[in-house]
Amino acid sequence: MTDFENAIEIASLTKKYDGFTLDDVNFSVPKGSIMGFIGQNGAGKTTTIRALLNIIAVDAGNIKLLGMDNIKDEIEIKKRISVVFDELPFQDIFSAKQIARILCDIYPKWDNQIYEGYLERFQLPMKKKVGEFSKGMKMKLQIAAALSHSAELLIMDEATTGLDPVVRNEILDIFLEYLQNENHSILMSSHITSDLEKVADSVTFIDRGKILISGYKDDILENHGLIKCSKKDFQDIEKEDFISARLSDFGAEIMISDKSAMKRKYAGLLLEPTTLEEIMLFYVNRTKKEWS
Amino acid sequence: MKGLIYRDFCLVKKNWIPVFCISVGAVIWNILVQLSFEYGNFKKYLLDDPNDTSGAGEVSRVMIYYIGLYMIPYLALILMDTLSVVRADLPVKWATNRKIFPVTALQWTVSIYSIKVIGLLIAIILFLINGSIMAHMTGNIFGIYEFNNMLLFACFYLAFDWVQMAFMVRVRTEKEMNSAAASPLLVLIPMFALAYPKCKSYAFKLETLFPEDAEIEVQERISQTKGLLQSEFGVYRDAVAPYLWLIVLALFALGFYLTYLGIKRREK
Numbered sequence: 001m002t003d004f005e006n007a008i009e010i011a012s013l014t015k016k017y018d019g020f021t022l023d024d025v026n027f028s029v030p031k032g033s034i035m036g037f038i039g040q041n042g043a044g045k046t047t048t049i050r051a052l053l054n055i056i057a058v059d060a061g062n063i064k065l066l067g068m069d070n071i072k073d074e075i076e077i078k079k080r081i082s083v084v085f086d087e088l089p090f091q092d093i094f095s096a097k098q099i100a101r102i103l104c105d106i107y108p109k110w111d112n113q114i115y116e117g118y119l120e121r122f123q124l125p126m127k128k129k130v131g132e133f134s135k136g137m138k139m140k141l142q143i144a145a146a147l148s149h150s151a152e153l154l155i156m157d158e159a160t161t162g163l164d165p166v167v168r169n170e171i172l173d174i175f176l177e178y179l180q181n182e183n184h185s186i187l188m189s190s191h192i193t194s195d196l197e198k199v200a201d202s203v204t205f206i207d208r209g210k211i212l213i214s215g216y217k218d219d220i221l222e223n224h225g226l227i228k229c230s231k232k233d234f235q236d237i238e239k240e241d242f243i244s245a246r247l248s249d250f251g252a253e254i255m256i257s258d259k260s261a262m263k264r265k266y267a268g269l270l271l272e273p274t275t276l277e278e279i280m281l282f283y284v285n286r287t288k289k290e291w292s
Numbered sequence: 293m294k295g296l297i298y299r300d301f302c303l304v305k306k307n308w309i310p311v312f313c314i315s316v317g318a319v320i321w322n323i324l325v326q327l328s329f330e331y332g333n334f335k336k337y338l339l340d341d342p343n344d345t346s347g348a349g350e351v352s353r354v355m356i357y358y359i360g361l362y363m364i365p366y367l368a369l370i371l372m373d374t375l376s377v378v379r380a381d382l383p384v385k386w387a388t389n390r391k392i393f394p395v396t397a398l399q400w401t402v403s404i405y406s407i408k409v410i411g412l413l414i415a416i417i418l419f420l421i422n423g424s425i426m427a428h429m430t431g432n433i434f435g436i437y438e439f440n441n442m443l444l445f446a447c448f449y450l451a452f453d454w455v456q457m458a459f460m461v462r463v464r465t466e467k468e469m470n471s472a473a474a475s476p477l478l479v480l481i482p483m484f485a486l487a488y489p490k491c492k493s494y495a496f497k498l499e500t501l502f503p504e505d506a507e508i509e510v511q512e513r514i515s516q517t518k519g520l521l522q523s524e525f526g527v528y529r530d531a532v533a534p535y536l537w538l539i540v541l542a543l544f545a546l547g548f549y550l551t552y553l554g555i556k557r558r559e560k
Contacts, residue, residue, distance in 0.1 A: 055391045078394035089389035091303065091380050098302065105295030106393050 004067025007031045007153045007185035013051055013061035020209060022047050025061070027204045027214040032182040034175065036196030036217065037189035038280055039206040045189040048206065049157050052187075053083060066152055079108055081153040082146035086161050088138045092131025096124055096141055100148075107149035118144035122170075136167040143171060147178060154178065156188045160195055168192075172199050193276035205280060212283050217276070224279050225259040228252070228270045237266065244285045247292045255282035296395065296403035303377045304407060307370070312414070315367045319422045322360035326429040329353050357430050364422045365415050365442045373411075373453075374404055378460045379469060387464050401552040404461075405544070408453075412446065436533075443536040444529065447543060452476035454547030461554035 008029040015022040022044050029035040039045050050056045052063055054074050063070040065077045090099055096119055104110040119126060122140040130138060139159060146154060154175070160168045176199060178184050190196060196203060197217070204214040213220060227237070234245060234252035241262060243255040255278065256262045256271075263271055285291045328334040339353070381387065390400065419442050427434030459472035532539065 050388075053392060055388060075394045075396060078392065083392035085389065085392075087384070089384050089386060089392070091384055093302065093306075094299075098298075102295040102299045105293065105298075106395060 004064075005031060006064075007033075007066060008035075008052065008187055009062075009064040010048070010052070011062045013048065013063065014059045015047060015051055015056065016059050017047075020044070020047075022051070022058075022209045025206070025209075025211055027211060029185055029187050030202070031185055032179070033201040034179060034186040034188060034199055036193075036200035036203045036276075037187060037206065038191060038193055038196060038203060038276065039189075040191060040280070040284055043206045044209045045206060046157055047209075049083075049155060049187075049189060052155065053078075080151060081155060082149070082151035084139075084142045084146050084154065084156045084159045086158040088130060088142055090130060093129055095127050095129055096144075097126045099130070099141070099145060103145055103149070109150040111148055111150070115144055115148035118147060136163050139163060139167070139171065143174060147174070152183055152185065154184070154186045154188075156186065156190075158190060159188070160190060160192055168195060175199055191280075193280060197276050203276065205283060207284055212286075213279070220279065221273065221276070223259055224255065224257055224274050225262070226272045226274045226278060227254040227256060227262065227266065228272060229254070233269060239289060241265070244282045244288060245290050246282070246285075247290055255279065293399050293403055293406075296399065297406045300374070300377050300403055300407050303380045304374065307373065307376050308411075311367055311370050315364055315418050318360065318363055318367065319418070319425065322357075322422060322426055323429065325356055325360065326353075326426065329356075330429070353430065357426055361419075361423055361426055361434075361438060362441065362445065365419045365445050370411075374407055375456065375460060375473065377404070377407070378463055378472070382463070382466065382469060385464070387461075397552055397556040400555050401548060404457075404551060405548050408544075408547075415446070416442070440529065440533045440536055443540060447536065447539050450540060450543035450547065451479050454543055454550055455479050457547050458550035458554055461551050462557060 006028040008027075010025055010027055013022060013025040020042075025044075025048060027035075037045055037048070047056070051058050051061075052065065052070060054070050066080055068077050070077060090102075094102075100110075100112055100115055104112060116126070119141075122137075122144060124133075124137055124141055124144070130141065133141065142159070160171060163171070172195060175186055175188075179186065188196065188200070200217050202215060203217045203220055205212045227242070228251065229237075230251045231247065234247070234254065237245075237254060241256060243257055245252050245254040255274065259271065325334065329339060334353070419439075423434040423438055453476075455475050455478050456472060459475040460469075463469050463472050
């Protein structure tokens with residue numbers, strides 16, 4: 001089934017636990033794009049991904065991957081996608097060669113030449129036990145395996161967490177290469193927003209089980225901004241005009257979500273571009289409204 | 293599926309190699325013991341001991357024959373143990389992470405049970421080799437009686453195993469692992485409860501046969517005890533003997549089904 005617009009479609013996804021609810025999650029990942037799925041620890045990213053993969057049962061909602069139902073067509077979907085978690089799902093006693101031997105039987109389209117090519121590129125030894133690998137090497141091994149069976153969709157859950165900037169950069173370059181094929185898509189969950197700013201086409205921000213923002217990254221960054229002013233000027237800003245404000249002894253930083261309108265309304269105030277990290281920070285504190 | 297079987301085999305290899313070596317070593321040990329009874333010190337000091345009129349030497353030879361015979365399948369049945377696989381799977385959260393792969397619950401179950409089948413076949417082959425060699429050297433009979441005893445071993449082991457597997461596939465933490473490891477008690481305790489009255493009556497009969505002050509030759513004691521065993525328990529064993537293979541298959545099937553159900557269960 002190649003005739004689909006979105007690699008991932010999530011509609012009305014709800015999952016209840018004691019003390020946490022994934023509440024009516026809706027978003028889509030267009031085919032051929034990379035979506036950054038951001039949120040702080042415990043926001044619901046991993047729960048959403050587990051629901052996508054039918055690892056956990058959901059209370060409500062419909063999920064489609066590559067145009068197919070994630071429950072009815074589970075096996076067929078999993079033949080065509082790759083999932084990378086933050087830890088390698090193989091014991092330390094296995095070598096890269098042994099892992100290939102296991103996976104080549106599981107994935108019908110496994111290509112050992114491509115796998116060995118990636119190992120060579122990443123300078124990973126074939127016969128060394130993965131227990132002797134560093135964290136960065138294990139992640140590269142996972143990615144080599146993920147890219148070796150013609151997967152159309154990559155789902156990464158905190159895959160770059162704990163890696164040094166050099167390795168992270170290397171991995172992000174691989175993703176951009178992967179996306180050269182317009183049939184390939186990536187869903188990448190992370191709280192390292194700087195990585196997503198580099199590579200993501202679109203971003204979905206989740207906090208406490210709810211989706212707060214979902215859309216094209218450039219649009220989000222274009223629409224949001226930080227007003228920097230004195231505490232006195234801050235008093236003149238209406239509460240409904242901003243997401244939240246960080247107050248300090250030096251003044252106030254106020255996150256707004258409609259830059260063009262606020263530019264006109266508060267023309268005298270300094271309005272600066274913002275980053276995904278700042279957006280995340282201010283949204284997380286939205287209920288407090290003013291914080292320091 | 294070959295990939296999954298290969299994975300499980302790599303995880304049990306660490307246990308299999310020493311157990312296999314010990315089993316082969318035990319066969320060699322049996323041969324050496326029987327050679328000693330034939331030509332060596334056991335013959336000199338046990339069989340040909342002029343002070344031994346009770347025939348204890350001959351009794352020792354027979355006992356060692358049976359110990360050597362049945363030690364092999366006990367060791368080799370450990371080859372079917374997949375607890376080490378589950379234990380090794382805990383740190384990598386395999387119970388969850390395996391669900392990212394396009395493998396059905398049935399395929400997973402088949403791969404786990406393939407290891408068990410291979411272990412059982414190796415146990416049977418080692419038993420046959422050992423028994424044949426021992427029978428040839430000692431002149432003892434090695435036939436359907438001994439083979440059925442080995443299958444009885446397998447039945448008891450499989451009864452514990454299917455309970456343990458049903459718990460083990462649901463294990464996600466070290467604490468749950470300890471509960472799973474103790475689960476064979478669910479089979480053992482009822483078995484003891486059922487067997488206890490019979491064993492008690494058997495002990496009473498032994499006391500009647502061999503009063504404390506009676507002077508009875510060792511060989512006579514062995515012979516009468518064997519007769520009593522045959523009459524008390526041998527009857528049951530002989531009754532189920534024609535069906536032992538069916539019981540083994542049924543226990544395998546039950547364990548397979550429960551393992552399959554456990555693997556299909558999802559996190560709530």
